[in-house]
Amino acid sequence: MREAQSPKPKPPSHTGHRERLRRRFDEAGPGALADYELLELVLFNAIPRVDVKPLAKALIERFGDYAGVISAPRARLSEAGLKDRAVTELKIVEATATRLAQNSVIERPVLSSWSALMAYCKARMGRLEHEEFHLLFLDRKNRLIAEEAQGRGTVDHVPVYPREVVKRALELNASAVILVHNHPSGDPTPSRADIEMTKQIVDVAKPLGIAVHDHIIIGRELDASFRALGLM
Numbered sequence: 001m002r003e004a005q006s007p008k009p010k011p012p013s014h015t016g017h018r019e020r021l022r023r024r025f026d027e028a029g030p031g032a033l034a035d036y037e038l039l040e041l042v043l044f045n046a047i048p049r050v051d052v053k054p055l056a057k058a059l060i061e062r063f064g065d066y067a068g069v070i071s072a073p074r075a076r077l078s079e080a081g082l083k084d085r086a087v088t089e090l091k092i093v094e095a096t097a098t099r100l101a102q103n104s105v106i107e108r109p110v111l112s113s114w115s116a117l118m119a120y121c122k123a124r125m126g127r128l129e130h131e132e133f134h135l136l137f138l139d140r141k142n143r144l145i146a147e148e149a150q151g152r153g154t155v156d157h158v159p160v161y162p163r164e165v166v167k168r169a170l171e172l173n174a175s176a177v178i179l180v181h182n183h184p185s186g187d188p189t190p191s192r193a194d195i196e197m198t199k200q201i202v203d204v205a206k207p208l209g210i211a212v213h214d215h216i217i218i219g220r221e222l223d224a225s226f227r228a229l230g231l232m
Helices: 013-028 035-046 053-063 066-070 074-079 084-103 114-125 162-171 192-208
Strands: 132-138 144-152 176-182 211-218 223-225
Touching (some): 035 053, 035 066, 035 084, 053 066, 074 084, 114 132, 114 223, 162 176, 162 192, 176 192
Parallel strands (some): 176 211
16 A cells, blocks of 8 residues: 655745746836845845845845945845855955946046946946046046056045146146046035035146046935036
8 A cells, every 4th residue: 555645745836936036027127126125136046045135125125226325335134144155146246347347438538428328337436435536547549448446535524635646647648637426415516625525636737738528426326527617
């Protein structure tokens, strides 16, 4: 007499949810998914056997939106309960987004692809929690040849040395530079110190034949151009 076979155990409920979410992504595209659902897809590989929906929703609540989670500092993501593997997964996504934006502007005339340049700057600096000052170095055809962080500061200040800016431009044989820094407060309005520092860099660069095309301040949502504001 055959022994009765016990029924096969059902897969965890979150397994079916994962497959349904992946299928919806494939069929309807990322625009059909909420921020927390897109975040779930990223977390699936890093956290394989747990329902990550509550975690994804909590992270969106804490950091504001999908971009806020992806760009959050490692320490803050760890504080939110993520293990190293999950944090690394998010940082890979952030690096990929930044690299894609960078590839759309590198070695191209930036003055004729300004929207791509701004998209890159926002991806690079828009979510930072401290101020950073970056330099975009251009050749004689205004193609971007290098982008470098010149200084890192606090939440509302970063030290900048005009002679170091010009020195680096000469080392790279750059004909022009664009200054970029962020305001973590979100308000891109230039401060008096920003205006004075820009003037100092222009004054040092001009006699050496290096043009300063613009100074851009990146906020969370908005940005400001010194040239557009008539400040240079």
